Amino acid sequence: MGVRIKLRRVVQLSFFLFSIYTWWRFYLFVKHFDEGTEFVPRPVSIEAYLPIGGLVSIKNTLLNGYIxxxxxxxxxxxxAIIVSAIFLKRGFCGWICPVGTLSEAVSFVGEKILPRIRVPEFVKVIKYGLMAFFLLTVLMMDRYEVAAFLQTPYWAIADVKLLDFWLNPGTLTIIVTSLIVLLTLFTRNLWCRYLCPYGAFLAIFSFLSAFKIRKTNCVNCKACDNVCPAGIKISEKKEVSSPECIACYDCIEVCKTKGLYMDFLDKRVRKEVYVAVLLAILFGFVIVAKVTGNWDSALTYEDYERLMKIRKFVTH
Structure with missing residues (x-):
């Protein structure tokens, strides 16, 4: 059991470290323009942290016919993440997302030393409310507004503005972030379960997935309930197809009777196969984008040199 559980941790840690590396490289890229340090190429993967802009871009492609x-x-x-959710449920949340990994790590520490605080399930309305706000904002934009946004200086340096935001956080940002971390010590995966609009967005698409967890030979030991990062009461269900499920396989691994398994169209799917398909989808999109010339930004060194000087005056 230990070896198999480690697979998710290895995948999570790998993406978490890659995320840190990406942000460090991006910091050095920005620092070059601010302080004249050695030039470091901008890591394109930083754009993974621009999901709202990515959604606007998807709408632009659908309405205006260009990327x-x-x-x-x-x-x-x-x-790529949306497609993975459609086919594989919220595997991105359970295996890839660096924020989810950090949330689980903080929760793990808290569970070892602090008492638990039970949060009512209806609090999840917060993340769905935030998701609805962002989604409706994008949906209400017409084709001209979408195209106009993608041509603004703000969108050009949205990633830089995000870095500036976290390097120089305001008092409210510090208070809210600290409060979320503190509460996560007492409540398992607080951000992911109750506040994350990204997870709520993927939950919509996960309804289309044929993947579900089935149960046989249950002795009601509740070991599955105790390990579920999403807080699903698995022992009380005949099968788990909830949009809250992040397909982590943790419940399957701890089942004493081996009566839990991941099902896809009446076929059992091993953990290794699941994650291999998940990674194939994500990296497949990246490879196709690179081959077709739709990965690297069209912004030049000169563009960044100009934009960096005025970014304090650039707003939404």
Whole structure:
């Protein structure tokens, strides 16, 4: 059991470290323009942190028939994650997302040293409310507004503005972030379960997935309930097809009777096969984007040199 559980941790840790590396490289890229340090190429993968812009880009492609050349990777990455949710439920949340990994790590520490605080399930309305706000904002934009947004200086340096936001957080940002971390010590995966609009967005698409967890030979030991990162009461269900399920396989691994399994159209799917398909979808989109020339930004060194000087005056 230990070896198999480690697979998800290895995948999570790998993407988490890659995320840190990406942000560090991006910091050095920005620092070059601010302080004249050695030039470091901009890591394109930073665009994974521009999901709302990526959604606008998807709408632009559908309505206006062309791919945004400024941050095409934002659309590519978001599209890959959406497709993965349609076929594999919220595997991105359970295996890839660095914020989810950090949330689970903080929760793990809290569970070892602090008492638990039970949060009512209806609190999940917060993340769905936030998701609805962002989604409706994008849906209400017409084709001209979409195209106009993608041509603004703000969109051109949205990634830089995001870095500035976290390097120089305001008092409210510090308070809210600290409060979320503190509460996560007492409540398992607080952000992911109750606040994350990205997870709520993927939950919509996960309804289309044929993957579900089935149960046989249950002795009601509740071991599955205790390990579920999403807080699903698996022992009380005949099968789990909930949009909250992040397909982590943790419940399957701890089942004492081996009566839990991941099902796809009446076929059992091993953990290794599942994650292999998940990674194939994500990296497949990236490869196609690179081959077709829809990965790298059209912004030049000179463009960034100009935009960096005025970014304090650039707003939504």
């Amino acid at each position: 945004d050349p400024i941050h095409p990777a934002a659309m590519v990455i978001l599209s």
